[in-house]
Amino acid sequence: MIDHRTLRVALLGAGSVGSQVARLLLEHADELEGRAGARLELVGIAVRNVDAQRDVELPHELFTTDAHELIVGSDIVIELMGGIEPARTHILDALQSGADVITGNKALLATHGAEIFDAADQVGASVSYEAAVAAAIPILRPLKDSLAGDFVTRIFGIVNGTTNYILDRMDTEGADFAEVLADAQMLGYAEADPTADVEGYDAAQKAAILASLAFHTNVPLEAVHCEGISSIGADAIENAKKAGYVIKLLATCERLPAENGEDAAISVRVYPALIKRDHPLASVHGGNNAVYVEAAAAGPLMFYGAGAGGVQTASAILGDVVSAARRHIAGGVGVGESARGTQPIADIGRITTRYQITLDVTDEQGVLATVATILNEGGVSIATLEQTAVETNDGESRARLVIGTHRAREQALSATTERLAESGVVERVVTVLRVEGE
Structure with a gap:
């Protein structure tokens, strides 16, 4: 029998993901040793309350409230606390002590990633974070390694399971947004405060991480354009169906070419978008995630699977742990991040796509001509136009226009929508949805 070296593993956090990571490290220690080439010894679990009820029964002696003491002397530190502090401080302490770090903390990486990666480079350590985007789906390592020699042109995908669950049920069942959100909260898909999910903030953090890897440049969170799904009602779902689309909250990362005197740039954005019903992303149902990658040489690739869940996310964490262990055994410094470029990040106004504009207008002669002129x-x-009557409580005659456009620049569309809203014939701009995947 081969006498393997032992590596000390510290775990910070024992929530739904952390407790599963601890269980798997303990239960599959022999298998993991064979794969990693080292014995992975879980030396402790730092938590706020050592006596709290947990999803998994774990040895009580492993728990401690002293994260700093646990970190010192560990070879690998797994951070699953979430949030910014104290997670940021603990990760920096771990790197300074020479440990490799595994994390699934998307919020921290999206806001302080550059600082953390620089700290790792200074000491020759590595930071791995496959679980930060789309849980069990292996998407970050392919972008970082497998496609490093290719030229990724665009990434777009469903990276938030809560919003996909809501929009999918609204599409397939005709359910109301508030009703489905309540069900999602009851099932544990959505938090008691669902703002981060339904307003797109969670997806924006993941988009920043994906774009940084795909385009080898640092993309700060504040550069990501973000819109949520709270304005999507049953009418928008039905209008999308009639036009042959489904609505999905998409994270889109795209290279924009140099044109019209503007330099090449990157666009990173999150918003509810229309996808043709025969596109692969349209068939992603429930709480699942999928990421569609377009690369110059590899062509189109799609990564699909569970985007959340304790044991599913633990799978990605343990994959990173095994890789870190192999690096320790092989020796040498950690492989640094490739996000060192300085490509400009474009404002949302620069993108070009097709749109579906829904307007409530006064039902009188000349309205269509006015709208068309604006x-x-x-x-x-205008590519397509559908007009229907709208019932009102004030006895006034109203009509609803659903307008499909040819490709247009966002800046032009935004200015035109403002003009429509102020025209006197438009009572309300109901929705403006972009079309992706074409």
């Missing part, structure tokens, strides 16, 4: 003057060309 769109034409704004450089937005």
Whole structure:
């Protein structure tokens, strides 16, 4: 029998993911040793309350409230506390002590990633974070390693399971947003405060991480354009269906070419978008995630699977642990991040796509002509138009226009929508949805 070296593993946090990581490290120690080439000894679990009820029964002697003492002397530190502090301080302490770090903390990486990666480079340690985006789906390592020699042109995908669950049920069942959100909270898909999910903030953090890896440049969270799904109602779902689309909250990371005197740039954005019903992303149901990658040589690739869940996320964490252990055995410094470029990040106004604009208008002669004129003057060309009557409580006659456009620049579309809202014939701009995947 081979006499393997023992590596000390510290775990920070024992929530739904952390407790599963601890269980798997203990239960599969022999298998993991064979794969890693080292014995992975879980030396402790730092928590706020050592006596708290947990999903998994774990040896009580492993628990401690002293994270700093646990970190010192460990070879690998797994951070699953979440949030910014004290997670940031603990990770920096771990790196300074020479440990490799495994984390699933998307919020921390999206806001302080550059600082953390620089700290790792200074001491030759590594930071791995496969679990930070799409849980068990292996997407970050392929971007970082497998596609490092290719030229990724665009990434777009569903990276938040809560919003996909909500929009999917609204599409397939005709359910109301508030009703489905309540069900999602009851099932544990959504938090008691669902703001981070439904307003797109969670997806924006993941988009920043994906773009940084795909385009080898640091993308700060504040550069990500973010819109949520709280304005999507049953009418928007039905209008999308009639036009052959499904609505998904998409994270889109795209290279924009140099044109019209503007330099090449990166666009990173999150918003509810229309996807053709025969596109692979349209078939992603429930709380699942999927990321669609377009690369110059590899072509289109799609990564699909569970985007959340304790044991699923633990799978990604343990994959990173085994890789870190192998590096320790092989020796040498950790492989640094490739996000060292300085490509400019474009404002949302620079993107070009097609749109579906839904307007409530006064039902009288000349309205269509006025709307068409405003769109034409704004450089937005009509591709399709559907008009239906709208019931009102005030006895006034109203109509609803659902306008599909040809490709237009976001800046032009935004200015034109403002003109429509102020035109006197438009009672309300109901929704403006972009089309992706074409």
